Amino acid sequence: MKILLIEDDPILGESLKDYLEENSIFVHWIQDDREVEYIYNFDQYEVVVLDLILKYSRGEDILRQLRNKGIKNPVLILTAKRDIKDKEVCFSYGADDYLTKPFNPKELLLRINALSKRKHIDSVIKIGDLEINIDKKIIKKGAEEIKISKTAWELLYYLIKNRGAVVETERILNYVWGDRPVGDEIVRTYIKELRKILPKDSIKTYKGRGYKLE
Template sequence: MEELILRIKALLRRVNRESESAEDKRFIAVGDCLIDLNRRVFIRGDEEIPVSRRMWDLIAYLARNRGRVVEKRELLEKVWYDAYVTEDVIRAYIKELRKILPPNSIETFKGRGYRLK
C-alpha cells in the first residue's frame, strides 16, 4: 500500500511539472487576438489591451478550456474563488469580453455556461 501511495505522488509531481512547462509557453489565438498566458498579456492586432485582473483570469480560464462548455458554477469557483458573486456578474464580464474579442468568439449555452471557439 505504501508503494502505491509513493507511485501516485510521483505521478502527480510529474503531471504537474509537465503541465506547468506546457502552460509557460502557451499562446492562444482567437481571430486577430493573441492571449499570452505566460506574460498575462492580451493583444488585439498590434495593440496590448489592458484588462483587470479578474477579466484576465476569465480570459485565461476560457482560453485554457477552449472548445468545451465551461459551466457557470465552474467559473464562479475558478475565477471568482475569493468573492461571493452571482451569475449576473459573470454575464457582465462576458459582455465586456465580447467587446474585445472578435465577433462570435464566445458561445452562450443558456442555463449552462460559455464556450470560447
C-alpha cells in the same frame, strides 16, 4: 478539475475513479485504450493519467501519438515496471511525471494537483485578430495592446484553458471568484467585457449550462 484516466484494469480504474472523485476531481475513465482515438477535445482535461501496460497498445505508443498530435496536456504515467529504461523513454516522449505501482492514491492526487498547476497551453494563442500571450500576460490586437482587468484576465485564462469545451458558470465562479459571495450575474458582466474585446461569436452561450470559447 477534470482528468482523463486511461486504465484497462477494471479494479484499479474503479478505485482510482472513486477516490479521485471523492476529492472533487472529475474522472473520465477510458478502459479501452483504443478509445483515445475518438477523443477530439483534450483541452477539457487538465491532466492525463496513463497506465503503461494496456491491452491493445503500449502506453508509450499512445503517449507518442498524443504528442505527435500536438496535444500538450500534462501526462502522468502509471507503471508497474521499475525498469529505468521505461521512465526514460516516457520522459523522452514528453511525459511529465510517473508513479510506480503499487502507489498510494493520495500520492497520485498530490501529483495530479501539482501537474494541473503547470501550463499545458501554448504560450501564445491567436483568436481572430487577437494575440494572447499567456507567458507575458498581455493581449495584442495588431500592434496595439489591450489592457484588461485582473478578473477579466482570469476569466479569459480559464476559458482558454478549457477552450473548445463548455464550461459551467458554476466552475467559472469557482475558479475566478473562489468562495467570494457573488452571484451568477457577475459572470455575465465579465463575459460581456470579454466579448467587447474578442472577435464576434468566439464566446458561445449554452443556456443553463455555461459558455464555450472558440
